[in-house]
Amino acid sequence: MNIVIIGNGISGISTARWLRKLSDHNITVISSESDHFYSRTALMYIYMGHMRYQDTKPYEDYFWEKNRIDLVNDHVEGVNYETKTLTLKKGNTLQYDKLVLALGSKSNKFGWPGQDLNKVTGLYNLQDLEKIEAYSDGLNRAVIVGGGLIGIELAEMFHSRHIPVTMFVREKSFWDAVLPQEESQMITRHILKNGIDLRLGTNLKEIVDDGKGNACAAIALESGDKVDCGYVGLTAGVSPNVDWLKESGLKINRGIIVNDKLETNQSDVYAIGDCAEQANPLPGRRGVEAIWYTGRMMGETCAYNICGHDISYNPGIWFNSAKFIDIEYQVYGEVLAKPKEHHKALYWEHEDGEKSVRILYDINDESIVGFNLMGIRFRHEVCEKWLREKTNVKEVIANLTLANFDPEFYKKHEEEIAKSFSNQCDLNFSTPKKSNLDRVLSFLKA
Amino acid sequence: MSEVYKSMSISNPHPPFEDGVQKAMAAIAGIGLLILILATIGVESISTPLNLALSIGLMSIGTIGFAYRAFRIKPAGIKNNGVWFSSAMSRGVIGWIAGIVITGFYIVLYWYEGLLGLGASGAANTGLVGFFDPLAMAIKGTPASQWFVYGTLYTVAILIFGVRFIWRYRHNRYQVIRTLSVMGFQLFFAYLIPEILESLNGEYATKWFDKDMKNMWPLDYDMFDAWHINNMSSTGILGWGFLIFSLLMIFVVSPFLTYKYGKRWYCSWVCGCGGLAETAGDSFRHLSDKSMNAWKIERWMIHSILVFVTIMTIAVVYGYLGDGSQYYITRTMFTMIVVAVLVIVGGAFYYFMNKRKDAKKDLQKIIMGIAAVIAVILLINFLTGSGNAFFIDNYTFKKWYGFLIGAAFSGVVGVGFYPLMGSRVWCRFGCPMAAILGIQQKLFSRFRITTNGSQCISCGNCSTYCEMGIDVRSYAQKGQNIVRASCVGCGVCAAVCPRGVLKLENGATDVFEKTIDIRNNHVQMDTI
CATH class of the missing domain: 3.50.50.60 (FAD/NAD(P)-binding domain)
Known part of the structure; x- marks a missing residue:
């Protein structure tokens, strides 16, 4: 065949x-x-x-x-x-x-005037990258339209070469259609701290032609601001x-x-x-x-x-990950920007403002619903098992160390997290037990 | 929010690859180096203690200052921007020049020490060695040798590039603690303690033996030479202590620690070769070859060298053992001891072979290697009668091993080729110590790199930055744990992973099946 x-x-x-x-x-x-x-x-x-x-x-x-x-x-x-x-x-x-x-x-284009000019691309394939590389020579500023995962990657790319970046982001806070408010604000802070000119609540009105068919500026819809640039990246989704x-x-x-x-x-x-x-x-x-x-x-x-096997597509429990400049992001289960009515979100943020743990549970039966991590790594299989078995959130917190996947010697935060979570709801969480790989393995085998 | 920059003119508030301050720092380090070079070529007037301090001081300040601007003032995180665009770091012109210069330095150091100013037959030192005399007098009360100069520069390099490494990975406590460990082991165990012990060893001044506690056989291939054993056994409690400690290290301590933590306890936490590779060699780690062919060559080379050094050592010892009048042990007793040890080791391998499901082929090769060694030993004992292996004098053979492996490979190629083949050429292709620890790691260690479920995106950062040339991604994208004999556990794959997929860890309950799970098989066969 x-x-x-x-x-x-x-x-x-x-x-x-x-x-x-x-x-x-x-x-x-x-x-x-x-x-x-x-x-x-x-x-x-x-x-x-x-x-x-x-x-x-x-x-x-x-x-x-x-x-x-x-x-x-x-x-x-x-x-x-x-x-x-x-x-x-x-x-x-x-x-x-x-x-x-x-x-x-393919990268989305929403009919913006000038969207098909030279020096305008998305970031999806090798050909896009080759163009971006060619346009980067002597580039005075890049404008990036759209604040999703590809937008922040493109911004980080120019940033790494010390090319000034302006981002037009439609949302009021970075990626807040997907990230809950606190995480979205954390990433917003992180982008600003890195010196990227982030313009929230800003849509693109048009891309200006320099008369030779090249993009030379982007105009914001709301403010009418014109940002001179030598490249426009369209990253408003695919x-x-x-x-x-x-x-x-x-x-x-x-x-x-x-x-x-x-x-x-x-x-x-x-x-x-x-x-x-x-x-x-x-x-x-x-x-x-x-x-x-x-x-x-x-x-x-x-x-x-x-090959003749009859298998239905089932992606299983949702997970995803990304990295926003220096902040890693992982999600397991159902974590929406606005939690469902019967879901309760518990949120802990480290004092440095660049690490957080969010845990969601169902208020009806206290079963775990999702994990959202910033700057902290969790173990996929452990989270998946808890989610699949609809484990009680109190049991999850009591064993939270099982999920920790940070490198050895990293500071542990589980005790602080449990305390913080206890203050946010009427469940009284016990202090997480100490853990090691052998405990994790026996948990996964059980 | 004072760290927020809203300036339109400067996007990235941190200096580009080389800013003015960095250039000044490079110049300062350059002046320090220039002083060293002038002293080497014999400019008498420059060879003063003050200038020695100035030279080392300026080189240190310049390098550390450069690193401060490059890493410390920027936000913590993985900083590999522009690595493959840099001439020095991607085998460009600067990389080649650096490779040739370092290689040249090693050739002079090993075989033309006179060029460095070592005084021949009792004459006073001149040049570079003479330049270091005041420091040697201060530390151990005797004039310098080329090895003292080398040891000093080696230690300084690990310390200053260690600082750089710590700043570069300061968000990662594993990297920080590990680097402090290699810096400490180099400074104290390899440099200060041996030199100071040497100076306290007045009455036995002529009876030199290796006082670096972490330098074990077979990395230290001189360990069982007649003169070394004689010197150790005739220098009282210190010598006997070192002899017994060395044997314990080889047969007890190192297998135990490797069982507990993997070979990383040595290769990336303690070892001096590893220490230099992890610090001064860090900028070149991505230059290691990741191809399947390189892996094949690596396995043949490193294990052949292990077999060679084992046979050679046994032959050398056999050669100087007589009928028992000079030593407690006769040749026949020694042969029986060695065969017994090898049979025990081979038996242990067989035992573990039956436990492991994923390493049968490797194990068969190991058993064959051990059988070959036993056969050669028996042949030496019963056929030649002369005590010579390989039909040439044992010491001649050893001399050639010392030349080819001990000097040319570990020194000249091992460090000289950093900018061309990556920082672990020696550790990967040549080091017999790494070979032994690797076999232990593969067979019965609790150590592994765990892959985090299905989170791998196959980007390739882990493989690219693996200094040992392991294609980490090939395991990670399958969702399989990584247990490779060569892995030195530096932890950089886990650090550079943008999705948090890798973790170095130890566990006792699954030692023999830790690589069986393939977590990325989405469709489970038993559900069909």
């Missing part, structure tokens, strides 16, 4: 790897972005000089031939679902028996990269509609990762989840389904 995968990001490559583990089918991966799989999440580190492009490739180049995964550097221009044929830009056609669409995202398939007979809403087996409305065609939209998302989940981890899970699930 010929299986063709369009897209060599984490989703497509996970499918290819699992197909090879599970079967002996012919596997072809097509991408016009790069010859080999690289880690998209590491784009910023290439620009900052932490790594070179080759360091971001998770597998050495011999890996693909050894595992008989054919890599094709080309751009797919058309799909014929009847004849199961792909038309490629370089003129070839390709037959498939099963087709996997792992097309990824959306599925599916425009070119809209007339092809594929059922598309925001993304390509898939069922729980990741099948599209066309037979033998699957869609995974950023470009897929679940027809019936599981409770508490969104239809399109454009993150690394779900892409990887979909890739694996898809491979099982192609």
